Amino acid sequence: MKKGLHLPIYFTLISFTFLTFTFISCDKNSGSGEGAGEPVLVTVNIDANSNYEDGGDIGNNNDQEAKTMASIGLPIESHTIELNDKFLLKAELIPTGQFSPNIARKIKASTSQNASADLKAEKNPLSPNVRYKLVVFKANGDYLREVDYVYTQEASAAKLMLDGTVSYIFVAYSVNSTSVLPAITFSNPANKTLNTASVVAPAGNMDLMYFRRDLTLPQNTATNLDVVLKHKLTQITTTIDASQTEYDIDALSGVTLNNHLPISTLNLSTGNITPSGTATTVPLVFPAGNSMIKTAAPAIINASPAGTTLTIGNLRITHVTAPANITPIGPVTVVAGFKYNMKLTIVPNDEFLTYENQKAVRINGKVWMRLNVGATAGDPDANPTTYLHQGNYYQWGRKFVVGSGTSNLSSAPSGWVSSNFNSPTAWNTGTEAAPKKNITNDPCPTGFRVPTKPEMDDLLSSTIITRNSGNFTTSSTNYNSAFVFTSKRKKSVKLTMPLQGYYTILGYTSNDQNYSFAPFISYRGTYGLYFNSYFLAPRVNSRLTLIANTSSNTASVVIQQPHSGNTVESTPIRCIAGN
Known part of the structure; x- marks a missing residue:
């Protein structure tokens, strides 16, 4: 049985021949009375899984990649509210699904229609004894007959005999x-x-749930019709996760999805749904008892065009009680026939901490090292920065130290690699949504790893970026320039990122090999480039780009367009907590 939960529906018809003509002809008069063929037996088997549409897994990126992926999927809705001065509540509504292995190539080629066809359907197991009806219409649309079935008991239903060679x-x-x-x-x-x-x-x-198949029956051949039912309303599974607080959820009640229209009219010709009735609520049922993570039973909602909201009447996390009747998300639009996960994460407010023996900072629930790999400054946020704040330089996907933070190399070191590293798992053997550290290549210390692109995006959206008191001029000995990322939730919490430049390359090759090392450091004091683990295709990786212009700051997480030597260049690394 295929695993999964929710997406498109596919219909399959399998025909096979019975051994005797006598069986087929024994009930000749029970056919439609049209066509030259003898009546044939149509046996119905329903697939063990029912399907939802596929929304893809596109992240929440603020760049062209997100726009391209949104054209073949549905966006993630994300909202964050303050519960009190200690905790935030981050709410995400995520359409479920996944991309097939070649989806990245098709996104890169901008063939979004073709890519959409490669999205994998997610299945929902069908429970025994579920009732369904099969209705037969003539090819011109005239009603012919109907048969009621019970899943797993199809053999006990009335036999369906229809004329062969006729379309239905x-x-x-x-x-x-x-x-x-x-x-x-x-x-x-x-x-x-x-x-x-x-x-x-x-x-x-x-x-x-709904299924339609237009079919011409074969002559004198019994037919086995496999039916896969497609969900027409929206299913939402809601999880409340307080594990970052290390305390249990010990009180939870009055959680509802709102703006549900109670009446659904299904058009049998098109499968379209028309919602109606007075909008009401759908209560969510969570398991009893105390736990850090609580997941409600999946809820079916026929959402109003105005969108749905989620309300939490009462929530307590051991010592902390949230305000009553909070609405952490909504109104948001949900699409009929799709399946969503509603994830509510209780996040401790931003703070400084020591994590895995490293000086660290928590910003929007994510823990970052306060220094670049290889830096030794006692005060990570000293202003201005010094040579002690400068970290090592690394080529993308590798852990070899190209140069120290104060280096100004005139030639390539012996371990420098002159070819692009075109491996999607060089630093991340998981996914962007569920990263996993590649310990063979990752230069980060124990308990930390190279961040993903969405994690860098989240850092930018969660902070205010300013300059420190450095002079922001390009010089091989300018160590005092840095951008300061200040938490939007707590002004005293910040992360300092030196603009320590990078090592680049000379020339261009068509085979991704034999690049030349560009001597001496580039743009120290005015540029800060920081690789992340993202890899889309050969020579298409990503980095955080910090640029100090004459009178303005530029900070963005970019996907580098395919050009010579993207992964051959060397930048500092800032690590995030994770394994």
Whole structure:
């Protein structure tokens, strides 16, 4: 059984031949009465999984990559509110799904339509004894007959005999219930057609599912029709995570999804849903007992066009009680037929700390080293900075030290590599969403790793960037220039990033090899480049770029366009907590 939870629906028809013609002809008169073929038996098997649409996993990037990926998926909604002076509540609404292995190549080529076809469907297991109905229409849309089925008990249903060589339209639907199966409604009962057929789900949050297949039956051949039901409403699974506080959630109540329209009308021809009724709430049910992480049972919502919101009536984390009736997210738009994870993370407010024997700072829940790798300054935020704040230089994906923080090399050191390192797992053997340190190549100390691009993006969005008191001139001996990243939540919490320049290359090659080392450090005092672990394609990596212009500051996390030697250059490294 394929694992997964929620996405597109696929339909498969498998035909096979019965051994005897006598069996096929025994009930000749039960066909449609149209066509020259003998009546044939249509057996229905429903797939063990039902499907949701695929939203992709596109992150929350503020650059062209996010725009490209958004064109083939759905964005992550993210909001952060203060619970009190000690904690923040970060809320994310994430469409579930994943990209197939070649999706990055197709994104890079800007073939978003093709890339969309490669998104993997996520499945939901179908429970035994769920009721569903199969409706048969003639090719012209006229109603013919219907049969009720019970999943895992299909053999006990009435036999469905239809004329061979005739074209039919098969429609199946269910509300994912073992007891409820609503009837079809025809706008003109005297003239029953597919275009006038609909199903109204009982008021509440019934999980409407749908399937359609247009098919011409073979002659004298029994047919096994495999049905995969597609969810038409939205499913949201909500998790509240207080693990960063190291305290349990010991009180939680009154959590609801809002603006749910209780009536859903399914168009049997198109599969489209029309919501109606007075907007109401869907209560979320969390497990009893105390724990750091609580996950509610999945909830079905037929969201109003105005969007849905989440309300928490009462939340307490051991010693801290949140304000009553908070709304950490919304209104946000959710798309019918998609499955989402609502992740609410309780984050201790930004602070300085010692982590894995390193001086560190927590900003928006993420722990950063306060010094570059190799730097030895006693006060990471001394103003201005000195030569002790300058860290080692590293080529992308490697842990060999090209030069110390104060170096000004006239030629390449013996360990310098003259070719691009085109490995997506050079520093990260996981994913951007779930990174995993490659200990073979990562230069960060124990408990830390090279950050991902989204983590650098988050640092920029969570801080205010200013200059220190350095002179910001380009010189091989200018060690006093730095940008200061000050927390937006606590003014005294900051992170200092020296503008210590970088080592670049000379020339261009077409085979990613045999580059020449550019002698002497470039732009020390005015440029600060910091690699992250992101890798999209050969020579397409990413870095934090800090530039001190004459009267302005530039700070951005860029995806470098493919050009000569992106991974051959050498920059300092600033590490983030993680393994």
